[in-house]
Amino acid sequence: MAEKETPPIILQFAPLNSSVDEGFWHSFSSLKLDKLGIDDSPISITGFSGPCSHPQVSNHLTLLSESLPLDEESLIGSTSHGNRNKCPVPGILYNTNTVESFNKLDKQSLLKAEAKKIWEDIQSGKALEDSSVLSRFLVISFADLKKWSFRYWFAFPALVLDPPVSLIELKPASEYFSSEEAESVSAACNDWRDSDLTTDVPFFLVSVSSDSKASIRHLKDWEACQGDHQKLLFGFYDPCHLPSNPGWPLRNYLALIRSRWNLETVWFFCYRESRGFADLNLSLVGQASVTLSSGESAETVPNSVGWELNKGKRVPRSISLANSMDPTRLAVSAVDLNLKLMRWRALPSLNLNVLSSVKCLLLGAGTLGCQVARTLMGWGIRNITFVDYGKVAMSNPVRQSLYTFEDCVGRGEFKAVAAVKSLKQIFPAMETSGVVMAIPMPGHPISSQEEDSVLGDCKRLSDLIESHDAVFLLTDTRESRWLPSLLCANANKIAINAALGFDSYMVMRHGAGPTSLSDDMQNLDINKTNTQRLGCYFCNDVVAPQDSMTDRTLDQQCTVTRPGLAPIAGALAVELLVGVLQHPLGINAKGDNSSLSNTGNNDDSPLGILPHQIRGSVSQFSQITLLGQASNSCTACSETVISEYRKRGNSFILEAINHPTYLEDLTGLTELKKAANSFNLDWEDDDTDDDDVAVDL
Amino acid sequence: MAEKETPPIILQFAPLNSSVDEGFWHSFSSLKLDKLGIDDSPISITGFSGPCSHPQVSNHLTLLSESLPLDEESLIGSTSHGNRNKCPVPGILYNTNTVESFNKLDKQSLLKAEAKKIWEDIQSGKALEDSSVLSRFLVISFADLKKWSFRYWFAFPALVLDPPVSLIELKPASEYFSSEEAESVSAACNDWRDSDLTTDVPFFLVSVSSDSKASIRHLKDWEACQGDHQKLLFGFYDPCHLPSNPGWPLRNYLALIRSRWNLETVWFFCYRESRGFADLNLSLVGQASVTLSSGESAETVPNSVGWELNKGKRVPRSISLANSMDPTRLAVSAVDLNLKLMRWRALPSLNLNVLSSVKCLLLGAGTLGCQVARTLMGWGIRNITFVDYGKVAMSNPVRQSLYTFEDCVGRGEFKAVAAVKSLKQIFPAMETSGVVMAIPMPGHPISSQEEDSVLGDCKRLSDLIESHDAVFLLTDTRESRWLPSLLCANANKIAINAALGFDSYMVMRHGAGPTSLSDDMQNLDINKTNTQRLGCYFCNDVVAPQDSMTDRTLDQQCTVTRPGLAPIAGALAVELLVGVLQHPLGINAKGDNSSLSNTGNNDDSPLGILPHQIRGSVSQFSQITLLGQASNSCTACSETVISEYRKRGNSFILEAINHPTYLEDLTGLTELKKAANSFNLDWEDDDTDDDDVAVDL
Ligand SMILES: [Zn+2]
Ligand SMILES: [Zn+2]
The missing domain is CATH 3.40.50.720 (NAD(P)-binding Rossmann-like Domain)
Structure with a gap:
């Protein structure tokens, strides 16, 4: 069976899932009421992600109260600092003031704009310095502050590789590495994750020397890693739990790898954890074949995909916080809102x-x-x-x-x-x-x-x-x-x-x-x-x-x-x-x-x-x-x-x-x-x- | 004992008591709100009285809903027609618009004015034609229509006889009349009371002929009754039940008798009933000595008394209907009142x-x-x-x-x-x-x-x-x-x-x-x-x-x-x-x-x-x-x-x-x-x- 020639398998990536904490909407409502008013300019927000840490559950990209900028100056700007389980992912929020504006948003253009940022960061080399920019995301929303209900739609922009990447092999990391290697890789990953400097750096290199000693390196060190290794893998924090597929972040990662180093085959390492430690049984190692299309150039941004499905359909999600709120607090906020609306509109x-x-x-x-x-x-x-x-x-x-x-x-x-x-x-x-x-x-x-x-x-x-x-x-x-x-x-x-x-x-x-x-x-x-x-x-x-x-x-x-x-x-x-x-x-x-x-x-x-x-x-x-x-x-x-x-x-x-x-x-x-x-x-x-x-x- | 000379006993009259039905106040409130407004002119009302009909309870002068004039034209004018138990008594109502006005009313003058009417009716002979005018009454009131409370004070004006009338004797009529006479008097009284023409005529003559046949005659027939009778008594419907005293109406009656016919002694008959029939055991017959004062003349109105006491004190009575009224009706009337007040004052x-x-x-x-x-x-x-x-x-x-x-x-x-x-x-x-x-x-x-x-x-x-x-x-x-x-x-x-x-x-x-x-x-x-x-x-x-x-x-x-x-x-x-x-x-x-x-x-x-x-x-x-x-x-x-x-x-x-x-x-x-x-x-x-x-x- 192993010798039999099989047709190339297209590599499939498990999409990211979004998860929004109610605290995010409460904080956003305050921001809207106290600072933004009817200004509907997009604002920078920070999502949080991390490697999958459960054999049956993928890790979501999460918005929390602290996903919002802390002060007015940072509305467009830097990303919040995270921790090992909350690695920051840069995002942007387009909130509209009416449901009609929400429905009329040109989602394709918005997605394209974010994909362009990723592409430009790849081309400029910024993605090598700060790899978190490879996993940007985008949310459009309509916050009905009168009813405390929120309609929203996430996109996780992924550059489409043309032709698609074919999968050569994919297996648990524990099967790929020798037990000696595996032990060293685990230890190196745990060190990387334990260091404040690297814990939230989601893309990295795993190099294993011929004496089975593993080390984790920054992407920018790729050139330095050439030559003296038996194995060099492109590792990333994989939010996905599936044994059969790598998670979504690998898409843009492969785009970077292909564009940057023009490799034909790539070994990738889907890093996953159990109870806070590297788990090489859950983690995957795969080999992919990447072909550069003839027409591709740095100037042409690849097509992109990534609007999240809601129970398999292309519709937005919505949430109402009214029922979970104390009625008196609801009344207070409703009355406050009316006054703020008056101020926004007529009496700044x-x-x-x-x-x-x-x-x-x-x-x-x-x-x-x-x-x-x-x-x-x-x-x-x-x-x-x-x-x-x-x-x-x-x-x-x-x-x-x-x-x-x-x-x-x-x-x-x-x-x-x-x-x-x-x-x-x-x-x-x-x-x-x-x-x-x-x-x-x-x-x-x-x-x-x-x-x-x-x-x-x-x-x-x-x-x-x-x-x-x-x-x-x-x-x-x-x-x-x-x-x-x-x-x-x-x-x-x-x-x-x-x-x-x-x-x-x-x-x-x-x-x-x-x-x-x-x-x-x-x-x-x-x-x-x-x-x-x-x-x-x-x-x-x-x-x-x-x-x-x-x-x-x-x-x-x-x-x-x-x-x-x-x-x-x-x-x-x-x-x-x-x-x-x-x-x-x-x-x-x-x-x-x-x-x-x-x-x-x-x-x-x-x-x-x-x-x-x-x-x-x-x-x-x-x-x-x-x-x-x-x-x-x-x-x-x-x-x-x-x-x-x-x-x-x-x-x-x-x-x-x-x-x-x-x-x-x-x-x-x-x-x-x-x-x-x-x-x-x-x-x-x-x-x-x-x-x-x-x-x- | 019978021969012993006794000092003259001053004849004492039992005062009338007033009784006001709640219906009167309701009707008066309507009249005030719908017709009178803030007009506080006095209005003619009709009290109702009748002979006492119970051995322990005097009959009151009563105001009922029908005591008020039926239409605007009769606000000052005629007296309602009554029946045997509701003999009409002409009265006048002074209603004030404030409690201060009520307190400031000159009660002495008001009483005097009514006494003057009685005196003039005596002098003019009108009292002989319509004897009901001898028992006039007067009410002052303040109707607080916002609170549905009423303050009021009755007067039963009585002309003061000077010198006072002395009582020669007073006994049950059944003791004064022979049984044959008594039977005839009873029958004659019952006939008088049964006739629509005379049932509400409260003053009358009782003549008993020498053959013990009694007849009841109108006062104006006094001259015609002279001479051919053994006994001629001045009868009246006595509201009082006391065996020792005649009731209040006898006062003005005696003033009439004294002034009109200048008699020195007067036999009077206090007509009282039981169960709708003359009761000569309750009825009294008395002999009084009446002396005309030297200075008296038709032009000089005698002094008068008659303000009713309230539990022995010279204070007004009051009643609140609010508690007995349906709250919704109270609200309706209060709201109506406010609008009527606006009309009265500013928008007639x-x-x-x-x-x-x-x-x-x-x-x-x-x-x-x-x-x-x-x-x-x-x-x-x-x-x-x-x-x-x-x-x-x-x-x-x-x-x-x-x-x-x-x-x-x-x-x-x-x-x-x-x-x-x-x-x-x-x-x-x-x-x-x-x-x-x-x-x-x-x-x-x-x-x-x-x-x-x-x-x-x-x-x-x-x-x-x-x-x-x-x-x-x-x-x-x-x-x-x-x-x-x-x-x-x-x-x-x-x-x-x-x-x-x-x-x-x-x-x-x-x-x-x-x-x-x-x-x-x-x-x-x-x-x-x-x-x-x-x-x-x-x-x-x-x-x-x-x-x-x-x-x-x-x-x-x-x-x-x-x-x-x-x-x-x-x-x-x-x-x-x-x-x-x-x-x-x-x-x-x-x-x-x-x-x-x-x-x-x-x-x-x-x-x-x-x-x-x-x-x-x-x-x-x-x-x-x-x-x-x-x-x-x-x-x-x-x-x-x-x-x-x-x-x-x-x-x-x-x-x-x-x-x-x-x-x-x-x-x-x-x-x-x-x-x-x-x-x-x-x-x-x-x-x-x-x-x-x-x-x-
Ligand atoms: Zn028009
Ligand atoms: Zn001043």
Whole structure:
């Protein structure tokens, strides 16, 4: 039988298999969301491979979390350093932003491009210096980050040898080598694998001298190995376990050998292991006949093959991580993704971290409070505290979007409690709490027994304002906004104010506190640009806030507004806060207005203009921006009031609460009032009547 | 013992007790909400009383549902007709709108005013004709319709006799009358009570002739009864059961007797019953000595007393019906109340019935759909149908206000299903349903296998539009608005359209359909005012709607808008619908704009102007109204398209879906497009570029 002439057998290579760890997709998702955005340039990644180490299982080419570049500079570049079981393989990832783009990718061209790199590395000699470049790979993918599902397709480009390589013989290495040789080869391989310098070098030479001593050499030493050996084999880490076939890396290896040294027959050594040591029973040795085609030249890149099959078919693979992820984490990442999409597309300079870390205090959890909280969540704000004294009433849920019928059956849940519950139900990652508390009001005299409790509330409110970054004034009376306005001016906190008439609304941001200039003496820019502070809600007044609630009729007790108002004003209030947070000057930003939109400091903010006040009417479907400076006789934010509060503390507050005229006397409003008693003080009109205070621009 | 002189005993009267049936408060609440509003004028009511009919229990003065006037004309006026156990007593109700007003009522004056009426009726002789006016009563109340609690206080005005009446003797009637007399008195009383004419006449004369025959006579017959009787007693239906005292009605009776006939001693008969028949053992007969004070005159109204005590104290009573009411009914009434309050205070001409009966179809249940549904609920709209094909995704709840985290865990609930569930949780009285369906789109070709299903969807959509009154177009693609726009124009249904850019919004109402003029030939007014129809969403286009979704990148697939936009646009869309519904011309109302607000037809609508389009920008915090007429080459609402649709039906639709240029060819847009290919078609800009189509006013 051995003598019988057999037709040449075409050498068949066992294809590589890919394996992608979920950690890779998680890391890639982060990279995409945090750095790449919609940039779909190809990125360099590193696959990991190694010699087969099990008689029944081939070793895969694996993508792990660390397959991705560590930092932005290395997106196109070097290969990660590996270890004995994770020999790095250079790869490239083409990720598309749509499934249509994925399907439209020209796979043949992409494969050809990678094959060309291999061919060029062979021709240039680079493959001799760094043999890992012989086993490049390529992945195309579409990452649906909304659904956490990934479609992908690997290619392991292999240069097609023409004519094909024929196999002369193939046998276990233990049969090829003498036992003495085998022992020496094993020892040399184990040394090669144990050395940090060579453990991940997958292509090498095995030379066995006539005295059966084996040594492993780098490919570049081929010339040096000529002559003095009995046997010289081309070894490589073979991921394949099959006894009948060498693995895929041999293809490009043979292309190198043929092109570089023009050999006619090649002895190759498929190195395989067991339990971390060379196993010459699993390892193969073969002899192949390699013929150089007549037309081949260095300039012509050979054809290439290598797209991985999926269960025998030419289709991509896909994986969904959604089911294996914690639902809350999924929600967090989905919400984050939406915000990042907004940034990628429209607001590259948007600072999302400022939004996710800001702490908002909402005074009032009614129609406005509910809408403000919802819009804050839409912007990615995570930390919301509600202050409200009321309970959810039967008429609330149809207008107050955080409550349901269930919250008002029986005696009704406190709004501050129900709102917190609702936010958690909407988005479990919210950090939110509720404080059931009435806000002390000037002009609502209290008895001496009540003093401790009211002063306690003042302290709580002051502490809450100190511990938050932005305060929304959303209560339904004018006078309940006074103390928070004062405390925000005192603490120099951002205050956003929204108030509703029947069919008109006002949304404004308060200016910095009167002491903010001295506090920030270092910041010369602010001193320069901000010689005058913006006004607060009370700056336009010529009367101090007083009791407006007692003896109101049924209809007045109810906040009678057109249902469309609160969503509009609440949403605008949040957009205004976001504008302040994104503005380089923050609370000190001067007030813009629509008509100056082509000049001024609008370019500073990616969000557009940052007005001081917005007033609108649903009966006219109109909206305007206004600007008003801080008043020296303001009962809430003037230096007189703030310094009196700092000096006298509780006794100042009690006097304001118990004596309706105290604030007016203190600030000189009493005098102003006498001079101005013909003014129309309804804010819906005062933009026309009160030009020197609120300026209609 | 009998001979011994005893000091005069002051006659003591047992006070009346009030009893108010819950039905009275329910009826009064309805009256208040439906008719009275905040009008707090006193209203005439009728109490019901009758003779005591139980040895241990006095009869109360009772208010029942029928105590209230039946119609508006009788708010001040006549007394209800009663029966034997419900003898009508005229009363007056002072209901206040606040608890403070209730507390501030001048109870002494009110009582005096009622006492004066009694005194005047005595003086004028009216009390002889209609003796029921001797027992007037008075109620003050504060109805807190938000909490369904009622505070009230009865007064039974009694004229104070000065000097007081002294009692000479008082005994059971069975002891006063001989048994023969007693039998005859009983029979006569039973006859009086059995006659429809006299059963509810509570004051009467009992005359017993010398032959022991008794007869009951009207008070006005007193003169006629003189002389021919052995005994003449003043009888009355006594609600009191006590054997020791007559009941309260005797007080004013004695005032009448004293003033009218100037008697010194009076025999009175306290008529009481058992099981519907006169019971002379319970009934009392007494003799009183009545002295006319020297200063008394007809002009001087005697002092009066009569405020009812509550468990011995001078405090009002209160009752809460909330606990006994079905919570859903409470919610319904609370929501109704809020709307009525709005009407009372600000919009007297607002037609709430139009709102509560209108059926709204919402195409799209995303950010806009959720906000629109919520604002509709705020306006009292009860009937909402959602159409949406999508499921709730993890990123939705923070922006789509009808969904929670729970709706998106696992595979996610269909939005159309989750939205319905949410509406019911907010307000159980909602009539709402959801349809999971994609809207067929032009330029999205389908295979022949899909035809049946797509045409089925067209039919369903058409049926849905036919069965609703107003359609909201809230989907997130342009082309999905085409078929609904066409179907609304065809069916002449109100269509409200809202669309979002990244930081700008557009809200508009479509004009009437092209065939509306011929359909409404009778209505000359419309023909006159509406020579040109308002445009639809597609009227400005020079391209037909086409596939805009395929191959959009990740960020484009996501509706990337600033989070404040949807609340604003959704709320404006609903305010616009409400304006149309309240406008006398409805869908045919011409488009107003802000700058003409002082002229034009704005006075027609209590809500303000009714624009055609509203466009706004959150980056500029600005908002304007626009007006655009219908275009003859519109791909959705032109007569060409509608008549082609009516003629060809399904084949028309299939052609539009499968052939991107069909609609343009049909309407002549292809030609127009050639002429206009330099236009900027992005709607955010076309108010400046496209002046002849969309006119910026
Ligand atoms: Zn101020
Ligand atoms: Zn049109």
